[in-house]
Amino acid sequence: MNDFLQTYWMDVAVLTTLVLSATWAVLSPRLLRAVIGLSLASVCVSILLFRLDSPLAAVFELSVCAGLISAVFISTVSLSQLETEENVVAASAERIRRYWYLPPLLLLVGVAIVGLEFPALPDVSAIGQDVRQVLWTERPLDLLGQATVLLAGAFGVVVLFKETKKHER
Amino acid sequence: MLALLVLVPIAVLLLLNLPFRNIPRGILTAIVMFLAFTELVAAVSLPFLLSVEPLPFLSTLRFDLVADDLTRVMLVAIGLVLGSAMLVGQESIQSDRQHRQFTSLLIVSLTGMNATILLSDFFSLYVFLEVIAVSSFILIAMDKGILAVEGAFRYLLLSAVASTFMLSAAGILLMSCGGTGFEAVRNGLGGSNADTAKVGLSVFVLGMFIKGGVVPFHGWLPGAYGSAPAPVSVLLSGIVTKVSGIYALIRIVHSVYVPDEKLSMVLLVLGTVSLIIGAVGALGQPCLKRMLAYSSISQLGYIVLALGSGTELGVVAATFHLFNHAVFKSLLFVNAAAIESRLGTTELYRMGGVGAKMPVTGATATLAMMSAAGIPPCAGFFSKLLIIVALVKADHFGFAVVAVLASVLTLGYFMAMQRQAFFGKPSESVAGVKEAAAGYLVPAIVLGIITVLTGALFPLLLNSSLSFLLLSKSLPW
Numbered sequence: 001m002n003d004f005l006q007t008y009w010m011d012v013a014v015l016t017t018l019v020l021s022a023t024w025a026v027l028s029p030r031l032l033r034a035v036i037g038l039s040l041a042s043v044c045v046s047i048l049l050f051r052l053d054s055p056l057a058a059v060f061e062l063s064v065c066a067g068l069i070s071a072v073f074i075s076t077v078s079l080s081q082l083e084t085e086e087n088v089v090a091a092s093a094e095r096i097r098r099y100w101y102l103p104p105l106l107l108l109v110g111v112a113i114v115g116l117e118f119p120a121l122p123d124v125s126a127i128g129q130d131v132r133q134v135l136w137t138e139r140p141l142d143l144l145g146q147a148t149v150l151l152a153g154a155f156g157v158v159v160l161f162k163e164t165k166k167h168e169r
Numbered sequence: 170m171l172a173l174l175v176l177v178p179i180a181v182l183l184l185l186n187l188p189f190r191n192i193p194r195g196i197l198t199a200i201v202m203f204l205a206f207t208e209l210v211a212a213v214s215l216p217f218l219l220s221v222e223p224l225p226f227l228s229t230l231r232f233d234l235v236a237d238d239l240t241r242v243m244l245v246a247i248g249l250v251l252g253s254a255m256l257v258g259q260e261s262i263q264s265d266r267q268h269r270q271f272t273s274l275l276i277v278s279l280t281g282m283n284a285t286i287l288l289s290d291f292f293s294l295y296v297f298l299e300v301i302a303v304s305s306f307i308l309i310a311m312d313k314g315i316l317a318v319e320g321a322f323r324y325l326l327l328s329a330v331a332s333t334f335m336l337s338a339a340g341i342l343l344m345s346c347g348g349t350g351f352e353a354v355r356n357g358l359g360g361s362n363a364d365t366a367k368v369g370l371s372v373f374v375l376g377m378f379i380k381g382g383v384v385p386f387h388g389w390l391p392g393a394y395g396s397a398p399a400p401v402s403v404l405l406s407g408i409v410t411k412v413s414g415i416y417a418l419i420r421i422v423h424s425v426y427v428p429d430e431k432l433s434m435v436l437l438v439l440g441t442v443s444l445i446i447g448a449v450g451a452l453g454q455p456c457l458k459r460m461l462a463y464s465s466i467s468q469l470g471y472i473v474l475a476l477g478s479g480t481e482l483g484v485v486a487a488t489f490h491l492f493n494h495a496v497f498k499s500l501l502f503v504n505a506a507a508i509e510s511r512l513g514t515t516e517l518y519r520m521g522g523v524g525a526k527m528p529v530t531g532a533t534a535t536l537a538m539m540s541a542a543g544i545p546p547c548a549g550f551f552s553k554l555l556i557i558v559a560l561v562k563a564d565h566f567g568f569a570v571v572a573v574l575a576s577v578l579t580l581g582y583f584m585a586m587q588r589q590a591f592f593g594k595p596s597e598s599v600a601g602v603k604e605a606a607a608g609y610l611v612p613a614i615v616l617g618i619i620t621v622l623t624g625a626l627f628p629l630l631l632n633s634s635l636s637f638l639l640l641s642k643s644l645p646w
Contacts, residue, residue: 038329145299
């Protein structure tokens with residue numbers, strides 16, 4: 001166990017942070033904190049992908065998920081109405097009543113996963129190519145896709161924000 | 170030449186958003202209708218397109234796109250639903266500014282859907298499903314009503330979870346199979362790291378289930394469908410959830426991996442649970458759009474059930490039902506939009522007798538209901554029949570019986586809806602109501618004709634130029 005922890009302490013730490021931040025995102029009564037939790041979870045996945053020698057996937061995860069999705073989230077959050085303190089307290093109590101089973105369920109799943117025998121991941125050497133080279137020469141369609149995602153996000157900001165500003169004037 | 174299906178919508182999108190002009194809404198609608206028409210032309214002429222030499226600049230792009238009969242089915246479905254959503258949007262969206270925004274987002278969604286159905290790589294699939302997802306979030310929330318924002322937020326949350334699963338799965342597949350292309354994964358599933366590859370594929374499929382709204386990941390669907398603006402509901406229910414969830418599953422079963430016994434059983438169980446929970450959820454729903462949303466969950470269950478049979482006939486049946494569902498569900502949401510435009514509500518108790526005031530809407534809704542419930546000669550009967558035959562041939566008699574009984578449930582809630590809303594005693598709220606505008610009637614009539622003709626002419630389909638709807642090369646008659 002000690003050897004395992006010494007070798008994989010970083011992975012264990014990142015995985016733990018991932019689970020905790022994802023749980024926080026789902027259970028948090030404050031939307032903005034939920035967004036931060038989700039972004040943190042995305043960052044943890046990116047770190048794991050880098051450590052799994054998948055820099056391309058990690059870059060996409062960081063830019064698409066952590067960046068753009070969080071931006072759209074925050075846009076959505078800003079459109080929602082402010083909660084009164086009473087509503088927040090009532091929502092917290094309601095949330096505990098509805099989701100009390102999640103922590104024990106997560107624990108059970110964690111124990112089951114530890115008990116299961118997963119096939120070993122094969123050793124894969126790094127491809128040795130620069131991410132930019134891979135993107136431009138081997139994955140141009142994915143590059144176009146990512147550009148389209150960013151374009152869609154830009155439309156989202158215009159659609160969700162621009163009219164609001166005009167009303168405020 | 171296939172790259173044009175992705176590049177042309179992007180080019181149109183950029184041109185429409187040049188800052189120095191505001192294009193009249195009629196022109197915008199015509200442009201999108203033209204794009205929808207090109208989808209249908211591309212579907213019919215795809216063999217020709219594949220045989221033609223690509224334009225010089227296209228061959229330098231190195232887009233690895235492939236197409237087959239399954240792609241053609243999806244192109245037809247996308248074209249029909251896109252056109253219907255645009256016509257409904259032309260009528261229902263009053264603000265010119267919002268109409269321009271809707272058009273732009275519709276074209277973004279089209280780009281994502283076209284790319285998705287032409288791809289043969291899991292990682293690229295993930296990227297373009299994100300394109301569809303982001304455009305969908307914004308479309309759902311574009312009204313900025315509190316319910317719409319909540320629906321969009323819920324979809325965003327679950328879609329983000331699905332995307333994480335899919336991206337992680339792409340990483341596992343890359344490591345275990347040496348690539349994320351369909352061929353590499355197919356080879357890897359028979360190689361030394363087959364178990365790891367199966368884990369990766371299962372995680373990817375889990376992401377598909379979330380995006381498709383298969384039980385138990387369906388929580389976002391009723392809220393999103395029910396609270397989205399009318400044309401967005403048509404788009405989402407008609408094609409978006411099919412392309413982003415179910416199509417990818419069909420493609421995996423068709424082109425990558427025929428389910429083994431364990432995976433088949435998972436698909437059969439999830440399909441059955443979706444069937445039943447969707448049908449039960451639809452019973453007693455007071456709101457028409459939410460009822461249709463639960464009905465969609467149930468119909469998706471049929472498609473998953475068909476894939477669970479693990480046979481070629483199952484794949485054909487799933488594809489045919491996907492197409493039919495795209496047609497009749499879009500038709501029902503067009504009808505719902507038409508009623509909402511006249512009554513200002515989709516609450517069933519306020520719609521009593523609306524069929525007498527809106528006869529075309531009522532008649533086309535009846536056709537859609539018949540297709541959904543599997544009543545001949547509508548197309549839904551034949552696709553459900555194929556599903557049941559596929560299950561019987563694969564010795565899954567119990568699941569076949571459940572599929573038949575679920576059809577009875579479907580008939581039950583639709584008949585209750587028809588009786589309460591269309592044929593019931595006229596309520597006060599329908600007193601001064603007239604038939605819907607042309608923007609609702611044209612897609613309703615076209616979709617109604619398609620759902621009847623596809624069924625009535627089913628035997629002739631096998632030997633016609635439309636035989637690709639039945640993936641005719643695979644059909645083991």
